[in-house]
Amino acid sequence: MAERRKFKKRYCKYCEQKVEFIDYKELNSLKFSLSERFKIMPRRLTGNCKRHQELVTVAIKRARQTALIPYVIDRKKVVENPFEIIR
């Protein structure tokens, strides 16, 4: 049982804060839904509700287009503190 449940009880963090709109320029709000390699975290791990997940994905993709967030971090360009980029 202990192994099966790696994550705590799921709830949507964005719902808790009553976020109605996610700005792609506010990188701190996107940080939660990004993995260390700047992939979009799936809903089953973050616990986001569907509505907010859709808002977040759009925001992340826009941030990627405008070079605020990298598309990928691979072995060729490893950063020690990946979230240092986000200020």
Place this chain on the structure above:
Amino acid sequence: MNHYELLFVLRPTLTDEETKIEIEKIQSNIIAQDANIVVTDDMGMRKLAYPVEKNERGHYTVVYFQALGIAIAEIERLLRINEEILKFLTVKYTNKKDIAQFTKITEAISKKNTPAPAKEEVVVTEETSAIEETPVTEVEEAPVTEETQAIEEATTNKEA
């Protein structure tokens, strides 16, 4: 009239005056399309997440404006022609909720702009330049000297 937001990234090689001129040019382009600009937010020089046309940094600016849908095509056409622009993105605010956010954001920025916009810019540029220059030299020099000293001490001890 729809609510729009336009973000564009200018080349880092431009001087401060040139960037100002470029931003004004783009603003005048937007105004020429019967649009009214609400606010412009100068995000300043930032490090890009990935190199764009071999540039590591870029000057970010965001313009919030109201315009007709037809105007966007012309504005974007002019942006594409401009070679000083690395990237741009226009976002439309459609729902009532989005538009409420639009007003919120614009008000916040206009408040931020009014007290002292000039001071902020200066601070940012100084910080970035200081960070780039100072640590590199320190890190390179410091450990080498310590090591050599240690080695020297060790050798002297052995000899003694």
